[in-house]
Amino acid sequence: MNPFRHHTKPTRRAYIVQGLAFGDEGKGSMVDYLCRAHDAPLVVRFNGGPQSARHVVQPDGSHHAFHQFGSGMFIPEVCTFISKYVLVDPFSLMKEAEALERKGIRYTQERLFIDPECLIVTPYHQYANRIQELVRGVNRHGSTGYGVGETRRDALLWGTYIQVKDILSDAPALGMLDDIRVHKLKQLREYWGVNKEADALLTELSSEDPRRVAEFYRLFAQGIQPMTWASAVESFPDANMIFEGTAGALLDETHGFTPYVTPSNTTFDNASSCAMRPNCHRCESACCGRISHATARAPSYPRIATSPSPTTTSARNGKGSCVSGISTSWRPAMPSIAVAESTVWR
Numbered sequence: 001m002n003p004f005r006h007h008t009k010p011t012r013r014a015y016i017v018q019g020l021a022f023g024d025e026g027k028g029s030m031v032d033y034l035c036r037a038h039d040a041p042l043v044v045r046f047n048g049g050p051q052s053a054r055h056v057v058q059p060d061g062s063h064h065a066f067h068q069f070g071s072g073m074f075i076p077e078v079c080t081f082i083s084k085y086v087l088v089d090p091f092s093l094m095k096e097a098e099a100l101e102r103k104g105i106r107y108t109q110e111r112l113f114i115d116p117e118c119l120i121v122t123p124y125h126q127y128a129n130r131i132q133e134l135v136r137g138v139n140r141h142g143s144t145g146y147g148v149g150e151t152r153r154d155a156l157l158w159g160t161y162i163q164v165k166d167i168l169s170d171a172p173a174l175g176m177l178d179d180i181r182v183h184k185l186k187q188l189r190e191y192w193g194v195n196k197e198a199d200a201l202l203t204e205l206s207s208e209d210p211r212r213v214a215e216f217y218r219l220f221a222q223g224i225q226p227m228t229w230a231s232a233v234e235s236f237p238d239a240n241m242i243f244e245g246t247a248g249a250l251l252d253e254t255h256g257f258t259p260y261v262t263p264s265n266t267t268f269d270n271a272s273s274c275a276m277r278p279n280c281h282r283c284e285s286a287c288c289g290r291i292s293h294a295t296a297r298a299p300s301y302p303r304i305a306t307s308p309s310p311t312t313t314s315a316r317n318g319k320g321s322c323v324s325g326i327s328t329s330w331r332p333a334m335p336s337i338a339v340a341e342s343t344v345w346r
Contacts (some may be wrong), residue, residue, distance in 0.1 A: 001173065006294040007082060008053060008314055009277065012238050012239065012240060012282055012330070013038065013240050013241075013286065014240065014241045014242070014243060014275065014286070015034050015038070015040075015240075015241075015242050015243065015286050016046075016243040016245070016268055016271040016272070016275075016286070016287045017030050017031055017034070017242065017243065017244055017245060017288070018245035018248075018249065018267065018271075018288070018290060019168065019212050019245065019246075019247060019248030019249060019266070020248060020249050020250075020265065020267055021248045021249070021250055022247075022248045022250050022251055023246075023247045023251060023262075024248075025248060027054050027067075027071070027244065027245065027246070028054030028055050028056045028066055028071035029055070029056055029057070029071075029298045030033040030288065031054070031056075031071040031072055031242050031244045032056045032071050032072055032075070034075060034288075035072035035075055035242055036075060038240045038242075039240060040072070040078070040240040040241055040242045041077055041078055041079060041236060041237060041239050041240075042078070042079050042080075042081055042232070042236050042242070043070025043072040043073075043078060043080050043081070043241075043242045043243075043244050044070070044080070044081045044083055044232075044241055044242065044244065044256040044271070044274070045068070045069065045070055045080065045081070045082045045083060045086045045242045045244055045246075046085050046086065046243050046244070046245060046270040046271045046274065047085050047086065047245050047246055047247075047264045047265055047266055047270050048087070048148075048245070048246030048262070048264045048266075049068075049086060049087030049088070049089065049121060049146065049148040049151075049248060049264070049311075050068055050087070050088070050089040050092045050093070050121060050146050051066050051067075051144040051148050051262070052065070052066075052067060052246035053065040053249065053299065054066045054071045054244070054246065055073050055281065058074055060280050061105060062104075062311065064099070064100065064103060064105075066096075067092060067093075067096050068082065068086075068089070068092065068096055069096060069097075069100065069108070069112065070216055070242070070244055070294075071244060072242065073100060073105055073108065073111070074105065077104070078111070079111040079112070079113065079175070080111060080112050081113045081114075081115075081227065081229075082113070082114045082115060082118060083118075083229060083270070083274060084115040084117035084118055084229070085270040085273075086115075086118055087118065087119045087120070087121050087148050087151055087152070088114060088118045088119070088120055088164060088172065089120070089121040089146065089147075090120065090216065090217055090220040091123070091216065092105075092146075093220075096113075098309050103314060109121045109223050109224065109225075110222065110225075112225065113166070113225050113226075113227040113232060114164055114224055114225070114226055114227065115226070115227065115228060115229060116163065116164045116165035116226045116228065117163060117164070117165065117228075118130075118163060118164045118167065119151055119152070119155055119161055119162075119163055120151070120161075120162045120164060120166075120167070120217075121146065121147045121148060121150075121151045121162060122147070122162065122177060122180055122213065123147075123208065123213060124147075124177075124180050124181045124184045124205065124208070125147030125148075125150040125151045125154070125184070125231050126145065126146060126147035126150075126182070127147075127184065127201055127202075127204065127205040128147065128150045128184045128187065128188060128205075129143060129145050129146065129147040129150045130145045130201055131188055131191055131198045131201050131202060131205075132188075132191070133145060134195050134197050134198040134201070135191050135194045135195050135198050137195075140191070141259045141260065142260065148262075148263050148264070149263035150184075152264075153263075154180070154183070157211065158183065160179055160180050160183045161180070162177065163175045163227070163278060164221075164224075164226060167217040167219050167220070167221045168226060173214060173217065174211060175212055177210040177213050177214055177217075178210040181205070181210055184205065185202075185205060187329045188202060188205075191284075196319070202258045211267060211312055234287045240249075243271040243274070245266060245270075245271070246264070247262045247264065247266045247268070248266060249266050251263065251266050252264075252265060252266040252267055253266075255267070262290060268287050288330070312319065
């Protein structure tokens with residue numbers, strides 16, 4: 001049975017889209033297509049964070065690189081659910097919402113639902129990420145500098161973290177934010193004097209006022225719609241869903257090529273975990289893996305053989321303090337394929 005064909009039997013279905021290589025496999029376009037082909041009103045993000053970029057180009061030429069919103073947002077009826085496995089950056093999320101509005105995509109905040117258990121990437125995690133990448137010099141990891149890895153490490157090893165549910169109350173999470181800032185300063189004190197650019201960032205971090213961040217989070221919390229996964233399933237009864245992953249399986253934090261990995265589970269596991277919950281019954285799912293023939297990555301990544309003169313750059317890849325000189329890399333051509341495996345949610 002082909003899981004990508006329409007069925008005459010009224011069966012609720014889910015499609016899990018995840019890359020099988022190093023990212024840049026065309027997941028965004030696949031999600032957009034599946035939403036349209038199967039009238040799916042909900043895209044569920046199940047890994048990664050604000051560092052991801054899933055590109056969708058419309059027939060009229062309009063384009064967006066989706067970072068935190070699901071890649072089906074060009075379709076007016078489609079909503080995004082950010083599951084607890086995704087890290088959220090309120091600052092970049094609001095910028096993305098504004099960018100989508102400028103492109104004619106309406107009611108972005110009304111169409112966005114966030115699990116209260118999501119970890120929040122703070123500016124202090126981003127400072128730490130960028131400082132450590134700078135002091136690595138020629139041994140840099142090729143980090144995007146978004147602070148996703150720092151946030152996950154702090155949550156797993158030190159217990160210094162903040163979640164979406166912590167900013168939903170009237171009182172801003174000022175104390176928690178200051179604890180994170182102080183913790184990062186203690187971790188980074190050995191880097192003073194190693195690199196001038198790192199010193200400048202350390203100086204900024206030392207003078208950061210957590211009240212500014214707390215106030216922004218308070219306003220952010222007023223405009224979002226927190227929702228658990230159980231509530232999402234109930235809110236979209238009998239509706240098809242698209243689970244959207246980020247990066248690729250070969251970048252998985254456990255099974256990838258350390259240190260050139262992304263701080264996330266980039267397999268189908270997180271989506272399957274949602275699917276196996278008791279409230280997700282009588283629904284078939286299909287796992288869709290994507291492999292592409294080309295990729296765009298920072299030259300420091302050794303797993304992709306770059307051309308002798310990798311000078312071609314994409315205007316859609318921005319330049320920043322950590323990601324500068326992104327080039328179009330090359331590897332022996334392989335055909336783009338989609339692999340599907342049908343399973344049943346029990």
